[in-house]
Amino acid sequence: MTKELLEKLCCPIDKHDLEVNVFNEAEDGEILEGLLSCPECTRYFPVIYGIPILIPDEYRDESLEEPLLKKWGFELTESDDSELPLLEEKSGGQG
Ligand SMILES: [Zn+2]
Secondary structure, eight states: OOHHHHHHOBOTTTOOBOEEEEEEEOTTSOEEEEEEEOTTTOOEEEEETTEEOOOOGGGOOHHHHHHHHHHTTEEEEOOSSOSSOEEEEOOSSOO
């Protein structure tokens, strides 16, 4: 996914602009692994192998996303207010 494409992407739910964390970038600047997040609805969308995974809630599989999120230093936490788990950045330090 190129950064030009990123600028054209928005949240599929509310059309809000997405924020991005880049974890792995190609030499030409293409984003290979990263995390798009929507500040409006707090949804997050992983970028895997350069492909942004912008899919509706009902087709998402947390068990596929969770290992990647952990690798990138994020953690899913259950929320009482939302059907979606919340994404939290792990604070530094080990174990
Ligand atoms: Zn949104």
